[in-house]
Amino acid sequence: MSGSNEMHPGPGQKQTSKQVPPASEMKQIPSASEVYLDKLMKSQFRLSFRLFMVFVGILLGLPALNYVFPEIMNLRISGFTLTWLLLAVLIYPVTWVISWVYVRNSIDLEEKALTWMKTGEEQQGQQEGGACGCSREFR
Amino acid sequence: MQQGIQVIPLIGVILLVIITIGLGFYIRRSVRGTADMYVASRAVSVPMNSSAISGEYLSAASFMGVAGMIMKSGYDNIWYPVGYAAGYLFLLLFIASPLRRFGAYTIPDFAEGRYDSPRFRKIAVIFVLFIGFFYTMPQMKGAGTAFVNILNTPYWVGVGVVGFVVVFNVALGGMKGITFVQAVQYWIKMAAISIPMFIMFIYLGGYGANLEKFHNDPRQGNSLPRFAADYTAIYKPDPPMNEIVFGAATRGVFLNDTRVVITTSRRIPADAAGVDAQQLMNSTLPDTSELITLPTGERAAAYLYRAGDRFETGNPVTVISQGHPVTVADPVTGEKHPLTVSARFIVTPAGPQNEVRISYHAGQPVPNAPADKSWLEPYGVLSSQYGHPVIYTYSLIIAIVCGTAGLPHILVRFYTNPDGKTARKSTFWVMILLGVFYLFPPMFGALGRAWTPELYSVAGGARSTDSVVLVLPRLLNNYVPHLGDILSAVTSMGAFAGFMTTFSGLLVSMTSALAHDVYGTMINPRATSSQKVAAFRVFAVIAGSTACLLGVFVENFDINMMVGWAFAIGAASYFPMLIVSCWWKKCTAIGAGTGMLIGGTSALAAIVSVMLADKQLIPSLGVWFGEHPVIKTLCEQPAIWAVPFSLLLIIAVSAATQKYVPPNSAWKMLVLHAPEELNLQNREYITEDEERGYL
Numbered sequence: 001m002s003g004s005n006e007m008h009p010g011p012g013q014k015q016t017s018k019q020v021p022p023a024s025e026m027k028q029i030p031s032a033s034e035v036y037l038d039k040l041m042k043s044q045f046r047l048s049f050r051l052f053m054v055f056v057g058i059l060l061g062l063p064a065l066n067y068v069f070p071e072i073m074n075l076r077i078s079g080f081t082l083t084w085l086l087l088a089v090l091i092y093p094v095t096w097v098i099s100w101v102y103v104r105n106s107i108d109l110e111e112k113a114l115t116w117m118k119t120g121e122e123q124q125g126q127q128e129g130g131a132c133g134c135s136r137e138f139r
Numbered sequence: 140m141q142q143g144i145q146v147i148p149l150i151g152v153i154l155l156v157i158i159t160i161g162l163g164f165y166i167r168r169s170v171r172g173t174a175d176m177y178v179a180s181r182a183v184s185v186p187m188n189s190s191a192i193s194g195e196y197l198s199a200a201s202f203m204g205v206a207g208m209i210m211k212s213g214y215d216n217i218w219y220p221v222g223y224a225a226g227y228l229f230l231l232l233f234i235a236s237p238l239r240r241f242g243a244y245t246i247p248d249f250a251e252g253r254y255d256s257p258r259f260r261k262i263a264v265i266f267v268l269f270i271g272f273f274y275t276m277p278q279m280k281g282a283g284t285a286f287v288n289i290l291n292t293p294y295w296v297g298v299g300v301v302g303f304v305v306v307f308n309v310a311l312g313g314m315k316g317i318t319f320v321q322a323v324q325y326w327i328k329m330a331a332i333s334i335p336m337f338i339m340f341i342y343l344g345g346y347g348a349n350l351e352k353f354h355n356d357p358r359q360g361n362s363l364p365r366f367a368a369d370y371t372a373i374y375k376p377d378p379p380m381n382e383i384v385f386g387a388a389t390r391g392v393f394l395n396d397t398r399v400v401i402t403t404s405r406r407i408p409a410d411a412a413g414v415d416a417q418q419l420m421n422s423t424l425p426d427t428s429e430l431i432t433l434p435t436g437e438r439a440a441a442y443l444y445r446a447g448d449r450f451e452t453g454n455p456v457t458v459i460s461q462g463h464p465v466t467v468a469d470p471v472t473g474e475k476h477p478l479t480v481s482a483r484f485i486v487t488p489a490g491p492q493n494e495v496r497i498s499y500h501a502g503q504p505v506p507n508a509p510a511d512k513s514w515l516e517p518y519g520v521l522s523s524q525y526g527h528p529v530i531y532t533y534s535l536i537i538a539i540v541c542g543t544a545g546l547p548h549i550l551v552r553f554y555t556n557p558d559g560k561t562a563r564k565s566t567f568w569v570m571i572l573l574g575v576f577y578l579f580p581p582m583f584g585a586l587g588r589a590w591t592p593e594l595y596s597v598a599g600g601a602r603s604t605d606s607v608v609l610v611l612p613r614l615l616n617n618y619v620p621h622l623g624d625i626l627s628a629v630t631s632m633g634a635f636a637g638f639m640t641t642f643s644g645l646l647v648s649m650t651s652a653l654a655h656d657v658y659g660t661m662i663n664p665r666a667t668s669s670q671k672v673a674a675f676r677v678f679a680v681i682a683g684s685t686a687c688l689l690g691v692f693v694e695n696f697d698i699n700m701m702v703g704w705a706f707a708i709g710a711a712s713y714f715p716m717l718i719v720s721c722w723w724k725k726c727t728a729i730g731a732g733t734g735m736l737i738g739g740t741s742a743l744a745a746i747v748s749v750m751l752a753d754k755q756l757i758p759s760l761g762v763w764f765g766e767h768p769v770i771k772t773l774c775e776q777p778a779i780w781a782v783p784f785s786l787l788l789i790i791a792v793s794a795a796t797q798k799y800v801p802p803n804s805a806w807k808m809l810v811l812h813a814p815e816e817l818n819l820q821n822r823e824y825i826t827e828d829e830e831r832g833y834l
Contacts, residue, residue: 041812045722048232059225059540063532066517070471074355074516079347081355083517087217088581092574095228099567102232107560110814 040113044106051102058094062087147621148289148609151628155327155635156304159320163308166316183318183555189568191318192552194325196223196569197576198641199281200702202328202634205577207605209584210594212521213514215528216584218536220577226543227573231566234544236559237721237811244554245648246547246713247656253720254728255801257661262732264656266712266739267547271649271682272689274546274705275642279690281605282638288602288609289631298690301635305643306683309650310676317643318555324636325572331633332579335612335626339586342618346582349589353511360512363387363504364592372596374495376487377695378754380599381495383484385452387504388421393448394496396489398441400431403480404455406765411460411478416440419482421451443489455479470528471518499596508595514588525768531776535703538778542706545713548644551651558815587611599695608634646683653678703776704746711781712739719789724808727800730793738785745774745781 066073066083073083080089183191198204201223208216243249246267251260279298286297308316343349354360363386371394374381384404401416401424417424427443444450457477458465464477486495499505513519518528525531543549556562587594587607591614594604602610608630616623654675659666666674693701716735719726749771752761764771773780793800801807 037809037813041808044812052229052232055225055228059221059536060533063517063529063536067471067529070516076351076355079345079349079351081214081350081515084214084217084350084515084581087214087221089578091221092224092577095224095570095574096567099228099231099570103563103567106236106563110560114814 036113036117040109043109047102047105047109051098055095055098058091062091145289145624145627147624148628148631151632152289152635155632156300159304159308159324159639162320162323163311163316166312166319183557185556185561185564185568187318187322188552188556188561189565189572190322190325191555192321192549192565192569193572193576194321194323194328194636194640195317195552195644196227196549196573196641197325197328197637198702199278199285199634199637201576201580202332202637203281203285203605203608204277204702205580206583206587206608207603209581210587210607211604212509213519213584213588214517215519215521215532215535217581218532219539220580222536222539223543224570224573224577226540227566227569229540230544230549231563231570234550234717234721235553235562235566238550238717239553239556239562240559240813240815241807241811244551245651245656246550246717247652249720250716250731253801253807254731256728256732259728259732260656260660262736264652266708266735267652267656268649270545270547270705270709270713271645271652272686273708274548274702275645275686276689276693276696277701277705278638278642278645279687280693280696280701281634283690283694284600284605285609285631285634285638288606294694295691298687301638301642302683302687302690305639305646306680309643309646309683310679313672313675314551314555314647317640317647321640321644324640327636328633328640329572329576331629331636332576332583332608335629336579336582336586338622338626339612339615342615343586343590346585349585350515352589353515353585355512355515361510363510364508364588364595366499366501366503366505366593367590368501368593369498370501370593370596371496371498372593373602374486374497374597375600375695376493376495380597380603380695381486382598383486383497383506383596385482385484385504385506386455386508386510387481388452388454389503389506390449390451390500391503392498393444393446393450394498395446395492397444397495397497398429398431398487398489399444400439400441400485402439402483402485404483405478405480407458407478407480408460408465411458411465414456414458414480416442416482418456419453419480421453422449441487446490452482455481470523470526499593505592505595507598508588508592525772525775527769527772530769530779531772534773534776534779537782538703538707538710538776541710541714541778541782542703542708545709545717546705547652547709547713548641548648550713550717551648552644560814583608583611590614642686646679646686649682649686650675650679653682704743707742707746707776707778707781708739710778711742711785712736715782715785715789719786719793721811723790723793724804725793725797725800726789726804727793727796729796729799730789730791733792734785734787734789737788738781741784742777742781745777749775 062083074081077085201220205216205219208219238249241249241252243252245263247260247263250263251257279301282301283294283297286292286300287294290296308320340346354362374383386404401419403414403419407414425442425444425448428440429443430438431441432438457479466475467478468475486497488495509520513523518532522528522531522535553562553565556565584607587604587610591607591611594602594607594610597603599605609627612626612630613623615626654671654677658674658678659671663670712735715738716731719734720731748757748760749764751757752764752771755761764774
């Protein structure tokens with residue numbers, strides 16, 4: 001993690017008591033990247049929110065089903081009641097699927113955004129002096 | 140009942156303590172400076188970090204408390220493990236990656252860094268400490284309770300032992316030290332809950348086969364569990380341990396002189412005819428009685444039973460009002476049932492002893508146990524206690540889920556990931572590790588009800604349902620000599636791993652708040668690295684000792700109730716603040732601070748008001764709650780209104796204070812969400828140490 005510390009080499013800044021980035025640092029973000037990042041953030045949020053709604057639907061739907069259809073939810077299946085089976089066993093695999101979908105998609109989104117940004121900057125040319133420096137710092 | 144020292148479990152626990160301290164020493168050699176101490180140098184691999192997060196998260200509440208709660212009230216309490224796991228999903232979706240990318244170390248760091256507001260840091264510090272101490276108390280209680288079970292030591296011994304080991308490890312190795320220990324202890328806990336369960340399945344029958352013993356058909360749904368052997372229950376004179384609710388005619392013998400107040404198991408409407416004590420009893424009441432004043436202000440007769448006196452309670456009686464049975468509507472189906480009540484004892488020792496012993500014969504119904512149907516089906520005894528089970532259930536779910544996302548020791552863990560991408564990957568693996576673990580507590584609940592129902596007979600304390608994880612495996616002694624003791628040793632090790640990991644995580648986050656946010660940032664911002672490490676160690680000892688002291692005072696509290704409190708406060712303070720801060724550019728420090736402070740304190744006030752009413756400290760409040768059950772439900776489980784309230788406050792106050800939006804908030808949003816490859820990261824708040832090797 002030393003790479004990010006090298007951004008603030010001054011000895012007086014070691015305490016990191018203030019967090020406002022110096023103006024020079026803020027200029028390091030090319031405006032094109034900013035647009036892409038904004039887009040990335042929005043699409044990340046859409047992804048999160050969609051999966052959130054799916055899971056909330058399941059989570060809050062189960063008590064509603066228990067309330068509306070108690071006879072069905074309390075049917076016995078080899079000892080279990082249906083709702084016991086759903087809540088104590090089957091809900092966990094559902095969380096795994098949702099988190100797997102999320103991790104895969106969000107990493108895809110980021111990689112796509114990185115590709116856009118790189119190609120976008122190449123088109124802009126190197127007039128700003130190799131603005132981003134992201135390839136140099138690539139881990 | 141098992142008395143005396145349980146030798147084999149004791150060996151297990153000693154082994155665990157030695158392993159833990161040994162790991163601490165082993166790691167100590169590689170701890171080099173502040174970055175190791177606070178964030179394990181942000182270089183923890185995905186498998187290690189996900190095991191460590193899971194290890195930290197699976198607390199005493201998860202290991203013992205959840206199984207005990209499910210045994211006690213059945214289906215309704217399965218929402219606890221589900222909510223614990225689901226809360227993680229929300230962290231993954233909204234908070235894990237931005238929080239790691241921001242690069243701040245503690246939540247107070249984040250609060251200050253996101254808004255450039257030192258004042259906001261102070262508010263956040265207070266909340267870290269508050270939630271932290273609230274959440275350590277149940278861990279301590281679990282430790283004390285487990286020691287009572289294994290060693291028959293006084294309660295405070297367990298608290299002291301766990302406290303000492305953890306403070307020692309945290310002071311020695313900080314975050315780096317506990318990361319490895321927690322990762323190892325996750326696997327200890329996983330093995331400790333799964334292996335005994337699989338072996339019990341062989342001897343005691345499978346999961347479904349045991350659930351099948353409980354009936355939910357109308358004819359047999361009211362069956363109660365019965366004592367398998369003669370059992371002597373010990374009732375301490377403090378509530379709730381001195382209350383015995385009998386569901387059906389039950390015979391017992393008092394083993395020492397006892398004063399018994401006999402009341403009804405449920406409240407009787409004021410317009411109905413009262414039910415007097417003799418109507419609730421099959422045996423004749425003793426001649427000697429005196430009139431005493433109950434904490435509620437009512438006058439009641441306390442009957443004096445002598446040592447050796449037998450009693451038999453009656454079957455439920457129907458409450459009559461003006462010659463007709465009083466009916467109550469079932470809160471779920473709306474069907475009208477006649478209101479029935481049975482006997483409820485409040486016992487106090489009349490002799491020199493400080494406890495009441497009652498002996499029950501094999502085959503008698505177990506007091507304090509819910510009937511089969513209400514245990515097995517949703518909207519049972521827990522959620523229906525105030526007559527509004529649906530509201531109660533939803534509020535409980537929201538509190539647990541959002542509360543998980545607001546626990547400071549969980550959030551700090553994301554900073555030990557190398558970057559946002561690995562933070563996500565770790566969280567995904569945590570979902571799997573937690574999900575697999577949480578399959579097991581309901582099994583203990585089900586097998587506990589079937590095989591060790593005597594644990595119901597005392598409503599709290601060391602030998603209640605809370606100890607089912609430790610007590611149930613001992614049954615196997617009847618099948619294979621010593622097998623039960625060995626398995627009980629294994630579950631004891633798991634339980635102790637639970638207290639230790641969660642306590643160490645909390646201690647690191649509280650110590651960081653004190654050492655990094657209070658000392659390093661407010662008191663002595665020019666502290667050198669070695670001063671910071673020293674401060675970390677000093678504050679670890681101070682915070683740890685305080686937590687132990689608090690732990691000693693909570694012997695009679697319900698573990699999960701205390702966890703619920705910590706969660707409700709976290710849910711209404713940190714969770715809304717973090718989610719809005721991570722995703723809304725126009726949020727202001729004033730808005731976020733106001734929402735967090737007012738949301739959190741109002742949730743706390745609501746919960747405390749219920750406690751004051753329940754403990755009879757403000758009797759008039761208790762009476763008022765009795766008349767307004769919906770409000771009591773909403774106060775006991777405040778998340779359902781407190782989380783939206785806090786979110787709304789943040790948004791509304793931010794909208795009103797738009798001129799205070801930090802000028803660089805657009806840049807901050809980029810830092811939160813840009814992949815590390817762009818190197819936009821905020822400053823590191825914990826700098827790598829240059830004085831390597833001075834330790």
